[in-house]
Amino acid sequence: MKRGLFIPIVATLGFIFLYAPIISLVVFSFNESKLVTVWGGFSTKWYGELFANPQVLDAGLLSLRVAAASATIALILGTLCAVALSRFRRFRGKTLLGGMVSAPLVMPDVITGLSLLLLFVAMEEVFGWPAGRGELTIIIAHSTFCMAYVTVVVASRLSDLDQSLEEAAQDLGAIPARVFFDITLPIIAPALISSWLLSFTLSLDDLVIASFVSGPGSSTLPMVIFSKIKLGVSPDVNALASLIIGVVALGVIIATIIQLRRPTKKAPA
């Protein structure tokens, strides 16, 4: 087949489009000048300024705590939900459960955030709980929308799974819970890890929902960044961005190398 030049050129331009802004962001984080678009000499002073800013550090720690907690809750609830939806034949409320868990995938963040905030306000009025909003309410909100993604990932892995293994264990007399912990869980472990990481990233990344459900004094990292950006570009945001991008790039590259090195094993279907 004859190969044209059109596709490679357009694809290359596409990759430049994907990476040029990120690269310029990193380059200008080492800029001496306060202007983010004019080069004024090499400097790492913005990184120093970043680490001297307690507001950014606190927000970063809060975001990491929230992300870890909500990813874990979402993983447990989402896995249970995926098992219920793909392994149980029929039960009361199956359609409702399926609908409710997939709805957050198409629901705009502004609606999710608004509805949860109104719920928390109403609950506080009626039960006195949660008293005020902050870390706990953000964790609840993030767990709810991350759970949808976990369910999708785990359910698709469960439906690919060779069910004869589970059936064999059951025939040998293992109770369903034992089948799950000894057979299913080890097989779907990679899907669980990737959905935990996905939830962690989604939580770390969320600005809109967190802005609705957080209270005064508990600002997540995206909220702090957003309020800084609204005032215009500032080099310490560039420094922060470069750090995040560096950590992520390193993680993804290591994961990819591990995956490429490992000979691809395919379970016989």
Added chain:
Amino acid sequence: MGELERRRGFGADVVTAELATAGLPRPVWRPWGFLRERLTMMGIGGRWAVILPPLLWLLIFFLIPLIVVIKIAFSESVVGQPPYMPLLTISPEGDVQMTLHLSNFIFLTQDHLYLDAYLSSLKIAAISTILALLVGYPMAYFIARSGDRARNILLMLVILPFWSSFLLRVYAWIGFLKNNGVIDNTLEALGVQHLIDALNAALAPLGWAIPPLPWAMLYTDFGVYIGIVYTYLPFMILPLYTNLVKLDGALLEASADLGAKPFRTFLSVTLPLSMPGVIAGSMLVFIPAIGEYVIPQLLGGPSTLMIGRVLWDEFFTNRDWPTASAVAIAMLVVVVVPLMILQRAQNAVVER
């Protein structure tokens, strides 16, 4: 080991005894037997122990909040905390009175800001989706036709930005698009201004003119398109790639043998076969783009109307909770419900 025990399952005591005879240590305690006993004692079968936690969680934190939004959308806005009137009032005599205020919804239809915002959201999402398709399709095609090793690396390059912060990726474009930003400076350094002058001289008789550098790109609709395409490009490329990688090269060869030019082959073979990928990718860009708040706020101008932004302003700036709730309900009805129906229909087709 007795037959009965064998049938009942690998009881912990049997396993321990067998391990002891083989000279192996006791196994660690595992929780399922205990959990099961407890739950059965409480009258919850194993299945409900799996179903109930996610079901209850979603009822409390997904369904009830939506009902609360509906409730507040029908109540009256007041100055106070919380800034709305209760729907149910109980008089001293004990009569329960419920007042439904349709005023918020009537307000939505009277002020054309809201209708304009809906239409503008749909327009911006649609244009961005088409742009993302135009950029993403060649990239997905290129990746699908690359060698095995290159393909993995290219796919990683597509996914990599997704794992970094969304907000910071949008932020990166501010420095790029702004007046005398990176794009303007680069174009100027390349001498594009001379090219524009020359073109303008040629176009002058037609009455057309290209604006001189620096170009205002930030705080315009154009900035919003760029932001959406940039953010959601991986969601366009991945389904297209999964589809295109399955494309049988023999079909393309057959088409070429029959004398079709590459473009003709693309139009009558590749494109129709990749339609499921095109639809899936477009949905994945279009759906989140409609409700987008951050991108129009940071890259759009004051005149860039999007419904997510209107809801945000109504809530945070005007502190009008009932109107914000009414906007949310209208948004659900107009945008989300049709999408869910469409998705359901699509799933039904795929399953068949």
